[in-house]
Amino acid sequence: MTDGDALPTAREGARIDVEDVAVSFGETAVLEDVSLTIEPGEFVGLVGPNGAGKTTLLRAMSGSLEPDRGTVDVDGAPLHERSSKGASRLVAVVPQNTGLSFSFDVRTVVEMGRYPHRSRFSPPGEADREAVDRALERTRTAQFADRPIDEVSGGERQRVVLARAIAQQTPVLLLDEPTASLDVNHQIETLELVREFVAEGRTAVAAIHDLDLAARYCDRLVVLSEGAVLESGPPESVLNRNVLAAAFDANAVVTESPVTRTPTVSALRATDAEATVPDRVHVVGGGSTAASVVAELAAADCTCTVGPVTGGDAAAELARGQGFETISVEPFAPLSDVDRAAVRGAIEAAGVTVVADLEVxxxxxxxxxELAGRESIAVVEDRPFTERNHAGERARELYERCRQRGVVTPPTDVLEAIAEAATRTEPSRTELEADDD
Structure with a gap:
């Protein structure tokens, strides 16, 4: 973005202080004693399951809903003691519901953001028109500025409402699920616009359903659960398995995206109660199949070792992110005696060894x-071995012996296969020698 693309100017962001806020609808308590502070120049994401109170908290912070108890101060004064116009000069809102009662054209809708800055019956001035034009341009809605609002798509309407909030030129911007109706490209554009808003020193708070987007764009996340603040802090500290389990009742693994270098959350199915995996599992293999096995094991609270694997492999990256031990080797290099001894030790220490789409x-x-004579192995296959065998007939024979002795499974059923493999008894030395004969 060039210097000429800067958003319309407004005074610096305002601090928001929420103290002991409680809101009930009838007999149902929606927020209970919520307290938090948001500084100017900070982008805070509100995350949590449906019904956690995110939208209600945003409404209290905008002044449209007065709490039953507690206070919301914006710019050092109680927001609910200000007039509607006074509050609208401080806080602009992008609601989740973007429906309008009348068929105004898009430009008129965006121009509504200028009402707090004009007297009741005065026409738009030059500054108003410039702010509206710039907001339309930045949200890529200028192309249908003259079209009726009810003739644009839901995603386009979401961008029009964002343009209205930008034209309002407030120090605080509140957004309720701003990316929910947008395609991937416009999701990124929208949050980039919010980041630009914050870069000017202003304040933004958004309820965001997508945890990966929240982690990528927000400075801080506030996790709401059952109407209370469960956790608050930088995304990398807040998004962890324990918090996600407590807030969302989710079985999930958090890793670092290799592209954005921000946390990314992978929700996993709950472990079958009958699929009791051993405390320690060793994974042989690499790539996406092995990475998915490591993720499943991490979510099942199983200690995992991985290797041999090259340093940049997806399974190795995921394992290190979970604090698991990896046996790293150089790409295409033969296994050294030290490497082979390390692998043998990891296999012996594990209750089960998983062979995950191993490239041979x-x-x-x-x-x-090392593996062909073992019983307690799970062979996870997503690709035929013929595509992964680069060592000839002897490798095929050994791999087939692994399949015959072990539990063969697709990646979707890996935990059940590991549980079954854990019940098997390792063969005696005499049995192994008989097989070799």
Missing amino acids: GAGNQLLLE
Whole structure:
């Protein structure tokens, strides 16, 4: 974005102080003793399950809903003691419901954002027109400025309402699920606009359903659960398995995106109560299949070791992010005696070994020698072995022996396969020697 693309100017952001706010609808308590402070130049994301109170908190912060108890101060004074116009000069709102009762054209809708800055019957001035034009341009809605609002799509209407809030030129911007109706491209554009708003020193608070987007764009996340603040802090500290389990009742793994370097959340299915996995599992293999196995094991509170694996492999990155031990080797290099001993030790220490879409070449064929005689293995296959075998007939024979002795499974049923493999008894040395004969 160039200097000429800056948003319309407004005074610096205002601080928001929410203290002991409680809101009930009838007998139902929606917010209970919520307290938080949001500083100028901060983008705070409100996250939590449906019904946690995110929208209600935003309404209290905008002045449209007066709390049953507690206060909301904006710019050092109680918001609910200000006039409607006075509050609208401080706080602009992008609601979740963007429906309008009348068929105004888009430009008129955006121009509504200028009402707090004009007397009741005065026409728009030059500053108003410039603010409206700029807001239309920045939200890519100028192309249908003359079209009736009820003739644009839901996603376009969401951008029009954002343009109205931008034209309002307030120090505080509140957004309720601003990306819910948008395609991926416009989701990014919208949150980039909010970041630009914040870069000028102003204040933004948004209820965001997508945790990955919230982590990517927000400076701080406030996790709401059952009407109370469960956790508050930077995304990398707030988004963890324990908080997600408490707030969302979710079985999830949090990793760092290799592209954005921000947390990304992968929700997993709940572990079958009958699928009791051992405390320690070793994973042999790499790529997306092995990474999915590591994620499932992490969510099942199982200690996992991985290797041999190259440093940049997806499974290795995920394992390190979870604090799991990895046995790292150079790409395409043959296994050294030290590496092989480390793998053998990890296999012996594990209750089950998972062979996950293993790519076999001359460098690691010896792995199959270690695995072929074991019973407590789960062979996870997403691709045929013929596509992964680069070591010839002997490798095929050893791999087939692994399949015969182990539990073969697709990635979707890996925990059940591990649980079954854990019940198997390892063969005696005499049985292994008989197999070799």
